[in-house]
Amino acid sequence: MPELPEVETVRRGLAPAMEGSRIGRLELRRADLRFPFPPGFAERVSGTRIVGIGRRAKYLLIDLDSNETVVAHLGMSGSFRIEQETENELPGTFHHARSKDEKHDHVIFHLERAGGSMRVIYNDPRRFGFMDLLPRVDLDNYPALRQLGPEPVGNALDAEGLAVRFAGRSQPLKAALLDQSNIAGLGNIYVCEALWRAGLSPKKPAGATVTPTGRPKRELFELVDAIRAVIADAIAAGGSSLRDHIRTDGTLGYFQHTFRVYDREGHACANPECDGTVARIVQSGRSTFFCSRCQK
Template identity: 50%
Template sequence: MEGQRFASVSQNRADLRFPFPEHFVERLTGKTLIRLGRQAKFLTAELSSGEVLVMHLGMTGRFTVEAAKLGEFHHATGTDPAHDHVVFRMEDGTSVTYNDPRRFGFMELWPAEQFEAYPRLMAMGPEPLSNHFSAAYLDTALKDKKTPIKSALLDQSVIAGLGNIYVCEALWRAKVSPKRLARSVPGQRAARLAPAINEVIAEAIEAGGSSISDFANASGELGYFQHRFAVYDREGEACRTCGDTIRRLVQSGRSTFYCPSCQR
């Protein structure tokens, strides 16, 4: 998409999670996409108009790329076309379709020169694989938090980009109980947790992500990290380290999976 103009844009409904920006189609059509990027779970596209197109997949959003030449991409998994909400057609004939059954995703436009004031990213914590993230950072960020460590790690203002799966997996690797209050983690536990978070994220990226029911990459290929889950969605199964039974509990309305013996 980079360096190409939007030849046409189809917007098939008025809203996703939020309403589309006013005159969304007109503000994209004919503009050149200068650069694609990502911050936390937000995708960004800098436009020749001076605006940034911000996109979020929510839980079930998916972009599928189809090249003009048939057969250039293979679609391993199909999606219901009833949920194709936006189609970008680029000038070389490639189409990029946004499909999202639950419509928890969204698209917004924001002026590039004021992008540091984009509200949804202003309070973001550091990226796990960046130099700003470390055990020392966790020591500081968690020291006054009265919420369970599981909830704290899901808080994007503490650390950006971790979701429910990877928080569960990182806590298991670090042998930290999800029920432990965040303020009791600084010190030795944070020293284990920071590298565990890095490992989980790096391995999941290498495996192409986690495909439970919806996730697929832009050419339709599924991820493989779900085959390496140690605790997530393994309630009642044996812990790979100690053999004890993996348990499930609900924290902040989200399922947590953990080993009661390994994680303290």
């Protein structure tokens, strides 16, 4: 599933084409994705102007001048592509096979702007993604968003805030970081990478990073720095092109080429001061990759 850097990459790719454009028509080629489309979806969106493209955790937020917001989630295989109305070829070079069968093109935004018409097409072979529409003022109470913790970018995430959430918790650090109520948008890949950068074991109890008086220990400050750094690096590189994730320009992200532990079972630890080997364990049904020698 695309994680926060992939979704941020999609947002940045869509913004130049979509922001300021008028949606001449919203074409729905089926009645549902993971969930049914909201009542009157096409009619409510068609004719509006897009005033901004935002993101919260792994959700895209398309703000309309009707004061409504389209909430979109990519699921496992969802992606957007941008096409000029006069062109049918998908731009970019692909490293992995990608379906061009139009039966997987489920939602098409027909856009009108000063530079000409274009289409933004949502393709989703597995149909695990979804789109919803709601008044912008109701976003904070939207079920998928209201329980989310702070974003791992900017200044919202800090060690003091995590200490409050982690204090007294025996839950493994890996599971605590995947809990979206603690930090929004972190997924399996970047949790593994951040824990390696911070030198912390994924099996370490979350509460062990907090003092008896509730203050963050030094390692929790280092973990926050590692999370921010790995997310920033991944966004700069365009995200991770695992499985079906493709950027809006048709190319794939390359952050997977700099993974230090994720999916590197049996490889030497990338820490030049460590002679350990990357191991794989299963935690809560998810693969965890780490070096037991330098992650304590």
